[in-house]
Amino acid sequence: MLVRRISNWPNFRSSYDELDRMRWEMDKLFEGLTRGFYKESGAGVFPLVNMTESKDSFIVQAETPGIKSDDIDISVTHDSISISGERKIPAEKEEAKYHRREREAGKFSRIVSLPGQVDTDKAEATCVDGILTVILPKAEVSKPKQITVK
Amino acid sequence: MTEAEIRALQAKEKAQAPVPAEGTRPGLVFSPAVDIFETEKELTLLADMPGVKADDLTIDLRDNVLTLDGEVKLPEVSDEEIVFQEYRTGKYSRQFNLTEMIDQSKIDAELKDGVLRLTLPKAEAAKPRKIKVKAS
Numbered sequence: 685m686l687v688r689r690i691s692n693w694p695n696f697r698s699s700y701d702e703l704d705r706m707r708w709e710m711d712k713l714f715e716g717l718t719r720g721f722y723k724e725s726g727a728g729v730f731p732l733v734n735m736t737e738s739k740d741s742f743i744v745q746a747e748t749p750g751i752k753s754d755d756i757d758i759s760v761t762h763d764s765i766s767i768s769g770e771r772k773i774p775a776e777k778e779e780a781k782y783h784r785r786e787r788e789a790g791k792f793s794r795i796v797s798l799p800g801q802v803d804t805d806k807a808e809a810t811c812v813d814g815i816l817t818v819i820l821p822k823a824e825v826s827k828p829k830q831i832t833v834k
Numbered sequence: 835m836t837e838a839e840i841r842a843l844q845a846k847e848k849a850q851a852p853v854p855a856e857g858t859r860p861g862l863v864f865s866p867a868v869d870i871f872e873t874e875k876e877l878t879l880l881a882d883m884p885g886v887k888a889d890d891l892t893i894d895l896r897d898n899v900l901t902l903d904g905e906v907k908l909p910e911v912s913d914e915e916i917v918f919q920e921y922r923t924g925k926y927s928r929q930f931n932l933t934e935m936i937d938q939s940k941i942d943a944e945l946k947d948g949v950l951r952l953t954l955p956k957a958e959a960a961k962p963r964k965i966k967v968k969a970s
Binding site: 728729730731732733734735736737738739742743746747748749750751752770771773776777779780781782783784785786787788789790791792793799811813814815 | 840841842843844845846847867868869870871872873874878880882883884885886887912913914915916917918919920921947948949
């Protein structure tokens with residue numbers, strides 16, 4: 685029992701709990717494999733987003749090639765960010781005969797929850813080389829505070 | 835086109851490129867999505883390469899093989915921690931065999947908002963010539 689308590693294991697009683705325990709162990713194992721490496725949230729909604737966190741802010745990035753800044757709308761609440769807009773692919777000359785057409789146009793709209801509160805007034809967005817970057821400074825309540833041990 | 839007719843854009847994971855030889859530096863290589871179309875005078879290629887700067891893009895045409903290589907430079911020092919990651923970053927690379935004769939001296943490339951527009955004018959010999967059929 686002592687070992688279990690130290691290693692932070694839940695206390696399993698009956699044999700029915702044995703299944704639960706195995707599942708929990710598997711979850712732990714996979715969590716360990718994927719932590720900090722490539723966590724796929726699987727939202728599957730355009731645009732795909734990468735989120736990083738620094739001491740002072742959350743940084744949201746998305747690949748938006750060929751989308752002009754004017755065609756992207758961003759709104760921020762204290763705990764979520766909404767990215768919407770339209771990717772336009774201008775029509776080419778009528779005589780153009782296509783060999784390949786892999787790039788797609790269309791509308792998009794997505795909401796991403798933020799892991800902490802942000803200061804909406806100080807949010808900033810840039811779109812450079814087809815990469816959208818939104819910097820969301822953390823609200824005072826979400827910032828880590830140093831506590832001195834007396 | 836009315837509002838309702840514009841379809842929703844689907845999220846797509848970037849396809850990894852089949853690389854003939856591995857690079858010495860580790861890293862992912864993606865195959866950029868392209869549009870290619872031709873008119874009588876030229877062949878035009880559009881490629882999505884988000885994150886690539888004009889200086890980091892190389893375009894090479896030799897023996898009728900067109901090679902596009904785009905490097906994405908990541909900031910080296912970063913104190914940021916990953917919260918979650920839905921897309922990955924890496925190089926872009928793709929090759930095409932061109933069947934048309936291209937006038938190499940007039941190739942034009944423009945990179946804007948992460949999209950490359952490459953104009954490959956056809957050589958005089960490759961332009962179609964209209965032939966009149968005479969009635970006998």
